[in-house]
Amino acid sequence: MALTDEAIERIKEMIVSGELGPGDRLPKELDLAERLGLSRNSLREAVKALSLIHVLDVRQGDGTYVTSLQPEVLLDTVGFLLDFHRDDSVLHLLQVRRILEPAATAMAAQLMPDNDIAELAKLLDELEQTEDPAEMIRLDLEFHRRIAGGSGNPVLAALIESLSMPTKRARMWRRKTQEGAAVRTSEQHRAIHQALITRDVDAARSWAAIHVAGVEDWLRHSL
Numbered sequence: 288m289a290l291t292d293e294a295i296e297r298i299k300e301m302i303v304s305g306e307l308g309p310g311d312r313l314p315k316e317l318d319l320a321e322r323l324g325l326s327r328n329s330l331r332e333a334v335k336a337l338s339l340i341h342v343l344d345v346r347q348g349d350g351t352y353v354t355s356l357q358p359e360v361l362l363d364t365v366g367f368l369l370d371f372h373r374d375d376s377v378l379h380l381l382q383v384r385r386i387l388e389p390a391a392t393a394m395a396a397q398l399m400p401d402n403d404i405a406e407l408a409k410l411l412d413e414l415e416q417t418e419d420p421a422e423m424i425r426l427d428l429e430f431h432r433r434i435a436g437g438s439g440n441p442v443l444a445a446l447i448e449s450l451s452m453p454t455k456r457a458r459m460w461r462r463k464t465q466e467g468a469a470v471r472t473s474e475q476h477r478a479i480h481q482a483l484i485t486r487d488v489d490a491a492r493s494w495a496a497i498h499v500a501g502v503e504d505w506l507r508h509s510l
Contacts, residue, residue, distance in 0.1 A: 290326065294333030297323045302342070302353060313343070313351045358445040381503040384450050385496060388431070391438040391447055392479060392495035396488045399437030404483045407433060411476050428452070430476060434483070434495075471501065 301307045313319060313334075320330045334351055337343040344352045407430060414426040428451055435444040475498040482491035 290329040291332040291336065294323070294325050294329045295336055297325065298333055298337060298343075302356075307353050309353055309356045311353050313353070315350075358442040378503065378506055380450050381499060381506065384447065385499040385503060387443065387447050387450070388435070388499055389492040389495040391435045391440070391443050392483075393488045393492035394439060394443075395434045395437035396483050396486050396491035398439040399434070399483060403433065403437055404480070407480050407483070411473075411480060414476070415473055434479070437483075468501075468505070472498075475501070 316327055316330060320327045334343055338345045341354050344354050410426055410430050417423055431451060432448055435447040438444060475494055478494040479491060482494055
């Protein structure tokens with residue numbers, strides 16, 4: 288094992304064991320290196336690597352801290368990596384969304400507060416009225432983000448959000464190039480929303496699956 292990798296593992300063990308918790312400050316570099324039996328250079332590289340994936344937060348002049356370790360913080364790196372996807376991998380990302388999003392929507396039908404569900408109607412009104420492509424993307428992403436958040440599972444919500452951005456271009460091109468796509472998308476959004484209002488778990492799951500599958504099917508034929 289490379290020395291930097293060993294240093295990463297040792298710091299990870301300290302966090303996993305509970306010796307270091309969210310928000311805790313790491314010991315000074317020299318003290319920690321001596322304690323772990325590592326060179327300062329290896330430790331420095333390990334800290335740099337862990338800060339890149341948001342496990343550690345290096346604050347100049349203050350020290351190095353463990354981050355909140357919240358899923359949305361840690362999974363932000365996944366979204367960054369997915370930004371480098373190739374066009375032919377979007378289909379694979381949509382397939383993963385088709386697995387995750389129906390489950391999250393079904394959970395939201397059970398757990399999402401009534402007032403949060405009511406707020407979705409305003410989003411859909413804005414989405415259907417705007418002709419600005421950038422605003423369409425923003426509102427569409429926000430609609431799905433809120434439903435995923437309504438699942439009550441922050442890990443699931445963070446995963447879905449990380450998958451949403453790389454597939455936004457495919458969704459927008461479908462709206463522009465496939466006849467009737469915008470109308471069908473609007474109808475599906477409304478059907479999902481209605482299923483949430485009535486707390487119909489099965490309908491929520493089914494409409495979410497249909498919604499994602501529509502984009503997936505269009506992209507498969509386009510490729």
